[in-house]
Amino acid sequence: MIKLPVYNLEGKETEKVELKDKSFSVDFNSALVHQVVVSLQNNKRVYTAQTKTRGEVKGGGKKPWKQKGTGRARAGSIRSPLWVGGGITFGPRNNRNYSTKINKKAGRLAFAMVLAKKSAENEVKLVENWKIEKPKTKLLSSMLDKLGISGQSLLLVTAESNSDSKRAARNLPKVNVQTAASVSTLDLLSSKIVLIEKEAIKTLGDRISRQSEKKSKILNPNPLK
Numbered sequence: 001m002i003k004l005p006v007y008n009l010e011g012k013e014t015e016k017v018e019l020k021d022k023s024f025s026v027d028f029n030s031a032l033v034h035q036v037v038v039s040l041q042n043n044k045r046v047y048t049a050q051t052k053t054r055g056e057v058k059g060g061g062k063k064p065w066k067q068k069g070t071g072r073a074r075a076g077s078i079r080s081p082l083w084v085g086g087g088i089t090f091g092p093r094n095n096r097n098y099s100t101k102i103n104k105k106a107g108r109l110a111f112a113m114v115l116a117k118k119s120a121e122n123e124v125k126l127v128e129n130w131k132i133e134k135p136k137t138k139l140l141s142s143m144l145d146k147l148g149i150s151g152q153s154l155l156l157v158t159a160e161s162n163s164d165s166k167r168a169a170r171n172l173p174k175v176n177v178q179t180a181a182s183v184s185t186l187d188l189l190s191s192k193i194v195l196i197e198k199e200a201i202k203t204l205g206d207r208i209s210r211q212s213e214k215k216s217k218i219l220n221p222n223p224l225k
Contacts, residue, residue, distance in 0.1 A: 002119045006126040006198060011146035014128065019119070019201070026112045033185070036110035039100035040186045047098060051091030054079050060086075107185070112208045114188045123193055125149070130158055130197045135167035140175070147195070155191035157183050159199035180204050 002019045019025070054060070060079030067074055081089040118124050127147070132140060144150040153174040156165065161179050169175040178187055180196075180203035188194060196204070 002116070004119060004124060004126050006128060007147055008128050009131070009143060009146070011148060017126065026109065026116050028113045028117045029110075032106060033110045033113055033189075036102055036107055036185055037189060039102040040184060042098045042100040045098045047092075047094055047096045049092035050094040051088040053091075054081055054087030057085070057087045108208050111185045111188070114185050115194075115204065115208075118188060118194055125193065125195050126198050126201070127195055128198055130156070130162070130165070132162070132164050132168060135164040137168050137171045140165065140168035141172065144175075149193050149195065153190070153192045155183070155187055155194045157194065157196040157200050157204075159197050159203060181207070 002025060003016050004019065005013045006015045006017055008014050054077065057079040060077040064075045064078055065072065075083075077083075077086075079086045081087050115124070125147070132143070141150060144154065151174070154176070156169070156175065156177045157180050158165065158177065159180055162177065166177045169177050174191075176187060176191060178184075180200035183204075
């Protein structure tokens with residue numbers, strides 16, 4: 001079983017909890033995690049390089065010179081790829097698709113592996129009800145100082161969307177705020193420390209199993225005991 005400390009907003013450890021949910025104790029498979037991460041990166045990739053073909057270059061409607069009698073090579077358009085300023089043959093086009101399909105079960109399993117590995121390496125901390133009074137960067141920085149994680153790359157996982165925390169974190173380059181329903185495997189790997197709101201653990205467990213409590217015994221109705 002994995003034991004994680006729970007802190008209050010003053011930075012004091014209030015308790016330690018055991019994650020009895022089997023979803024949080026999965027053996028790490030680096031090959032699978034790599035495959036999932038590459039697919040996530042590919043799906044975020046936007047291809048913008050674009051060149052024009054001879055049909056898209058402006059001009060070139062008139063034949064440069066007559067077909068015979070000039071002593072020069074035959075030419076039909078000044079926008080031919082053979083000419084300077086003409087179209088490009090086999091150049092990059094912005095309709096290229098890099099998206100990679102990954103099985104849903106593989107994606108959920110990789111997510112569980114990364115979360116379990118970071119938990120075992122003491123890179124996951126739980127915090128009691130996360131509340132920020134005002135969307136101020138200084139206030140958020142002070143809260144992170146009390147928790148002893150200021151200056152490190154941090155992923156804050158909240159149970160519900162928290163606009164104040166997101167606004168406060170915009171000026172902190174190493175802080176990323178995500179909800180438990182939207183956080184990805186790439187988000188987990190991109191941060192050294194993962195700070196999770198205690199109430200968000202249940203949502204993370206549900207995401208991993210994708211089964212209701214009535215139909216599955218994998219998830220404990222109360223994973224924090």
